[in-house]
Structures are given as structure tokens and as C-alpha cells.
Amino acid sequence: MAIFVILALLLGVACGQVFFSEETAGFISEKSEWVLMLLMFSVGISVGTNRELFQKLRRMDLRVWMVPVGVILGSLLGSALCGVLAPFGFLPTLSVGAGMGWYSLSGVMLSDFYGAEVGALAFLSNLLRELISFLTIPLAVRYLNPYAAIALAGATSEDTTLPILMRHSSAEMVVYSVINGVLTSAAVPVLLRMFYIS
Amino acid sequence: MLILLIMAAGVFVGYFWLPKKLCRLNTWIQLGCTVVLVFCMGVVLGMRKNFWEELASLGFWSLLLAVLPMGCSAALVFLLTRFWEKRKEKKEES
Numbered sequence: 001m002a003i004f005v006i007l008a009l010l011l012g013v014a015c016g017q018v019f020f021s022e023e024t025a026g027f028i029s030e031k032s033e034w035v036l037m038l039l040m041f042s043v044g045i046s047v048g049t050n051r052e053l054f055q056k057l058r059r060m061d062l063r064v065w066m067v068p069v070g071v072i073l074g075s076l077l078g079s080a081l082c083g084v085l086a087p088f089g090f091l092p093t094l095s096v097g098a099g100m101g102w103y104s105l106s107g108v109m110l111s112d113f114y115g116a117e118v119g120a121l122a123f124l125s126n127l128l129r130e131l132i133s134f135l136t137i138p139l140a141v142r143y144l145n146p147y148a149a150i151a152l153a154g155a156t157s158e159d160t161t162l163p164i165l166m167r168h169s170s171a172e173m174v175v176y177s178v179i180n181g182v183l184t185s186a187a188v189p190v191l192l193r194m195f196y197i198s
Numbered sequence: 199m200l201i202l203l204i205m206a207a208g209v210f211v212g213y214f215w216l217p218k219k220l221c222r223l224n225t226w227i228q229l230g231c232t233v234v235l236v237f238c239m240g241v242v243l244g245m246r247k248n249f250w251e252e253l254a255s256l257g258f259w260s261l262l263l264a265v266l267p268m269g270c271s272a273a274l275v276f277l278l279t280r281f282w283e284k285r286k287e288k289k290e291e292s
Contacts, residue, residue: 008233012240017249025245032238039231040201044208045216045224066278074271081270082263097267120246121256121263127239128264134236136268144276151275152268159201160235163228182202 005134036159043162043174050171060175063147067176068183071151072191075100091195092118098191099126100154100184101133106192113196129154133161141168150177155188157181 016025079097083090092114099106103126111119133153140149146169153161158181165177216224243249253260 004229004233005236008237009240012237012242013244013249014240015237016241016244016246020241020245022245025241028238029242029245032235035231035234035238037201037204039228039235040205041208041211042224042227042231044205044210045212046208046221046228047205048209048212048214049216049218049221049224051213062282063279066282067275070275070278071271074269074274075267077274078267078270079263082259082266086259086263088259093263096263100267117256120248120252121260124243124252124256124260125263127243128260129268131236131239132264132268134232140272144272145279147279148272148276151271154268154271160232163232167225167228178202178205 005131009131039163040159043166046166047171047174064176064179067147067150067180068187071100071154071180071184072187074151075154076191088114088118088121095192095195096122096125098188098195099129100188101126101129101156102154102185102188103127103130105188109189109192113192130156130160134164137161137164138168141165146170146173147176150180153177153181155181155184158185 020028075097076094079094080090082097083093086093088096092110095110095113096106096118099110099122103123106126107119107123110122130153133156136152137149140146140152146165149165149169150157150173153165157165157177162174162177162181166174246252
């Protein structure tokens, strides 16, 4: 799986740089929304076919809230550590980490707030978070626990990284992943705006 | 919101209609879609005019700003869930 992901990424960068015109690349990136929707429909089917999951849903515990709280606080702690050293300023650096993997939104918002350089940094860093998640989720499930794997994915745990999380843990984790994704995604624009105002 | 609605439609189809035989095909569809999505991300990165300059100047900080928040999030969630599980075990024992 990981090798397919790396090859697809390299091929995509090469096509974007060399083979595709700006219009073609724009068309592909626009139509990727449809692929995401097909993926989510397919993930939904996997959840629906798992009858046991619906029984387990009734027994959800405190960990449902623990995961998003840990993701938000951990992301802020990690980016605050970078903020002490980075040459972009403390709050802009903190905001980049607060994107939690949502590269499109954080890239655009932070370009508006702090300029093109911080916007590009947010885009690259949050895209990297998503890509590194694809490679590290199987390791986190194996050596830590499935909840830590969800934390790696951040705000993307409800969509792009959800199939990988499900493949390497269990269908039960889908509920934790989706709730974490929804709550952390909702927190991203709020945090970015809050840091900008302060 | 739309994505969650589409997923809910998938849950409905999976629960009431999908024959077991098609589950394997569904897994392949997920794999294919994931690879295509990563390819699209690569295209988005590659189409940035100053991609190599940005990568050279911001690459180190981008990587650090991806890895440190990820690491801290995973560590914190791991510790919290571990602590919770241990506490639950103790309660059950007593």
C-alpha cells in the first residue's frame, strides 16, 4: 500500500510539473472531489456491512472525546515548539500546525492573514501531514494503539485517511475516526481566526 | 457535510442491500480511490509554479511542522487512552 502511495505521489508531482498543462492539472484537482465522494460512499458501505459495529456504537466511551482533545492540544504543542525556533513568528507558526492536515483551508486562510510565504508553508506542511499519515498509520496501530493512529491523521481522519485507518485497525475505529475528523475540522477555522485576532 | 451524507448513503446501501460477494470489490475500490487521491495531491503540489523553490526554502520547516504536531498528537492521545484503560481495569478489579 505504502509503495503505491509513494509512487502515486511522485507520478502526480511529475505530471503536474512536466506533462500536464495548467488547465489539465486544474481540471484533475477539481475532479478529485468526485473520487473523494466515491471513496466515502465505499467506506460507508464497509461500515454498513459490519453489523457488529452498530451494537458497539451503543457502548461508546470517553475515548470519543479524548482523541480530538488530544489531537488539538498535541498539534498546538508541537507547533508551539516549532514556533520558538522558526523564523516566521510564533503565532503564524502556531497557526500552520493548527491546520491539522487540512491543507486547502489553512493554505488559503493563512495566505490572507500572514502573506504568501506562510500560506505556502501551511499548504506544504499540512499536505505533508496527510501524506506522512498514510505511511505511519500502520506503524502506529502496530506499536502504539489505533487511537494514536487516528491522532496522526488529524482532521483528515474522517475522509482521505479513513480507509487506511479502517484497513489496519477495525471497523469499530471508523466511529472514533469520523467523530475526531468532524470535531478537529470544525476547530481549524476557529483556531486560525483566534490566533490571527490575538 | 455533503461528504458525511454520502457516507451515510453508503452505510444504508451496505446495511440493507450489498451482497457479501461484492465486499472484496469494495475494498479494491477503496484502494484505487486512495491512490488516485494521492496522485491528485501530487498534481496539486507539482502545478505550483515555484514548487522547487518553495520546497528548497520551506521544505525543512514544512517537514518539522508536519512531524512535531503529529508526534505530539499521537503521544498525547496514546497516553490519555492508556491512562483511561488502566483506570478502567483498576475499577473493574476493585
